[in-house]
Amino acid sequence: MIHSNKKLRELSPRRSYGNLSLARVLVAGFCFFITGCQGDPVVTEQPQSSEHNDLKKPEQTEVSIRPEFVNVWPEQKIEFTYRNGRDAGELAILETLGGGTAVLDYDRDGRQDLFYTGGGTFEKGSTKGYPSLLLRHTDTFRFLDKTQQAGMDLATFYSNGCAAGDFDNDGFQDLIVTGYGGSILWKNSGDGTFEEVSLDAGLRDCFWGSSATWGDLNGDGLLDLYLTQYADWSFQNHPKCELTPGVPDVCSPHSFKGVSDMVFFNRGDGTFYDATREAGLVSGGKGLGVILADLDNDSDLDVYVCNDTVENFLYLNDGQGKLEEVGFINGAAVDDRATPNGSMGVDIMDYNQDGLPDLWVANYEREAFALYRNDGEAQFLHVSNDTGVTSIGNLFVGFGTACADFDLDGDEDVVVANGHVAYFSKNSPFRQKPLYLENQHGRFAQLEYEESSYFGQTHTGRGLALVDFNDDGNLDLAISNFADPPAILKNQTQTAGHWIAVRLVGTRSNRDAIGARLILHTSAGDQVRQVKGGGSYLSSSDLRIHWGLAEGVIVQGMTVYWPSGVHQKLETLPLDSTSLLQESDAGS
Numbered sequence: 001m002i003h004s005n006k007k008l009r010e011l012s013p014r015r016s017y018g019n020l021s022l023a024r025v026l027v028a029g030f031c032f033f034i035t036g037c038q039g040d041p042v043v044t045e046q047p048q049s050s051e052h053n054d055l056k057k058p059e060q061t062e063v064s065i066r067p068e069f070v071n072v073w074p075e076q077k078i079e080f081t082y083r084n085g086r087d088a089g090e091l092a093i094l095e096t097l098g099g100g101t102a103v104l105d106y107d108r109d110g111r112q113d114l115f116y117t118g119g120g121t122f123e124k125g126s127t128k129g130y131p132s133l134l135l136r137h138t139d140t141f142r143f144l145d146k147t148q149q150a151g152m153d154l155a156t157f158y159s160n161g162c163a164a165g166d167f168d169n170d171g172f173q174d175l176i177v178t179g180y181g182g183s184i185l186w187k188n189s190g191d192g193t194f195e196e197v198s199l200d201a202g203l204r205d206c207f208w209g210s211s212a213t214w215g216d217l218n219g220d221g222l223l224d225l226y227l228t229q230y231a232d233w234s235f236q237n238h239p240k241c242e243l244t245p246g247v248p249d250v251c252s253p254h255s256f257k258g259v260s261d262m263v264f265f266n267r268g269d270g271t272f273y274d275a276t277r278e279a280g281l282v283s284g285g286k287g288l289g290v291i292l293a294d295l296d297n298d299s300d301l302d303v304y305v306c307n308d309t310v311e312n313f314l315y316l317n318d319g320q321g322k323l324e325e326v327g328f329i330n331g332a333a334v335d336d337r338a339t340p341n342g343s344m345g346v347d348i349m350d351y352n353q354d355g356l357p358d359l360w361v362a363n364y365e366r367e368a369f370a371l372y373r374n375d376g377e378a379q380f381l382h383v384s385n386d387t388g389v390t391s392i393g394n395l396f397v398g399f400g401t402a403c404a405d406f407d408l409d410g411d412e413d414v415v416v417a418n419g420h421v422a423y424f425s426k427n428s429p430f431r432q433k434p435l436y437l438e439n440q441h442g443r444f445a446q447l448e449y450e451e452s453s454y455f456g457q458t459h460t461g462r463g464l465a466l467v468d469f470n471d472d473g474n475l476d477l478a479i480s481n482f483a484d485p486p487a488i489l490k491n492q493t494q495t496a497g498h499w500i501a502v503r504l505v506g507t508r509s510n511r512d513a514i515g516a517r518l519i520l521h522t523s524a525g526d527q528v529r530q531v532k533g534g535g536s537y538l539s540s541s542d543l544r545i546h547w548g549l550a551e552g553v554i555v556q557g558m559t560v561y562w563p564s565g566v567h568q569k570l571e572t573l574p575l576d577s578t579s580l581l582q583e584s585d586a587g588s
Helices: none
Strands: 021-023 033-035 069-071 101-104 113-116 120-123 126-129 133-139 142-145 158-165 174-180 182-188 194-196 209-215 224-229 241-244 247-249 262-266 272-274 287-293 302-307 313-317 323-325 345-349 358-362 370-374 380-382 398-404 413-418 435-440 443-446 461-467 476-481 487-491 498-505 517-522 525-530 545-549 555-561 567-570 578-582
Touching (some): 101 476, 113 158, 120 158, 158 209, 174 209, 182 209, 302 345, 345 413, 398 476, 517 545, 525 545
Antiparallel strands (some): 101 113, 158 174, 209 224, 224 262, 262 272, 287 302, 313 323, 476 487, 517 525
8 A cells, every 4th residue: 555645546547548447446455457458579668869978958058956854763762773893803894894774564554664674793713693673663753663563673693784575575675684604585474564585485596695686577467586695704704904004004905815605586486596506597696786776677576786896797687587688788887998897776767858767876985986877778878977977086985876867847856965984094985975877858967955965065975765655746755874964855846846656456467567667758758666675785775656747747658568478558646746557367
């Protein structure tokens, strides 16, 4: 059920599309249900123009509205901080990753809840975990700690990442927690509690999981799990390092070998099997961020992995779960100097509105954050310099990131949570400000904030998730820091634009509809979004799809391409509200 402070309104088309019909029904509460036709196979969208660098209307005059955020975490009166064990004095690379956050409506009351991983420390030559935190959203921006009540106060290992996904298609989102020495799969019982089912589900043999993501890779309607793994650090492989001469510090990733990623296919009976070899994953990598999305518009989920100091992976899917790694030959593995970067956070966006998903990657200091333009068929070109991204400088160490329309002007901007990994870097500070990059007709400009703002202050940023907590159309943020409390950033921007949000419910497709592609048709051109798996860094965002509409723009309908092959068309959509769309039955 989608809860909103604005009443969900029935979608009523003004004319028929063949056998497309609309009916109002009760789906997990007051909502509406859209049935459509399966129709012909999905037709892939092609670029409308060979002019990729500019938007369709570059002659427009930009009217900038700086989005404003206020941190409401202090109002929660909750004592919680991600702890990385620095006080133990080990200077282990494990300390550098930090933790993530996941958005999920675990009790299906219509409000989006939050989960934060807890981290860990070091004791007598071994690691020790700290409990994570489950926050129930009880009222507008009011959260209560429900960790113990939900049965989630287990701390068996040093935790890093988390990702929400309904792996058993029962309508209640489950949660995977990753880290050093294992993983925890929390099955949502549907009564406000979770059951730990990792071993029973077959999720074994994980060495050091960083980011994880859910998505149906083999097209059977069930969510599979892609798990990135990081490096071969252990107490038996624990060198002493100095990044600044004479000052002991954590070692760089170059001191370690990568640990290969894993993929687990869902059997549909509550268990998974290790399909790493079957899927064709390559070895090595040092994986940090990962995203599942349809990058070549062929209606299946591809995989992009951010690797630390080695080439990034781009896996193209044959639709049956067989993945081919093409990162280098397709231009997404290295930067414009053919050099691998220290890549952490990742997202996709259509920055130039040509209908193709572009890749955004947050990198390490002395490297350009990467924008890879999709020139069709998942062929990418590094365009950070051409699009103004390099103007932010090279002092930032970027982690959690999201691309979205925060100011409701019709294009996608970028936010990044930053913070160093080295305690005593000679190049840039340990604590760093977040970044807001505004999309100005396909070029990006860094917005400046006053010291009183969260974006004007320095932090130890790591995980970041995107969500609209109060259903007002202004997208909010949840951020995980380490050694600092988390942040819950309320977007209180005053805009003249409108918005549309959609929550998809799959029937033939996986219930979360991960892999669906939605095209909003407007008088200013089409805006394409996807229900993505993963993204950002160690985190997972709200699955609802959001569009901003600049003042005067008219909505002319929407087309939804479901992972199953079903497609649905709508002529009208209500403005300034969230709509719930259920996948049509086959042949309806």
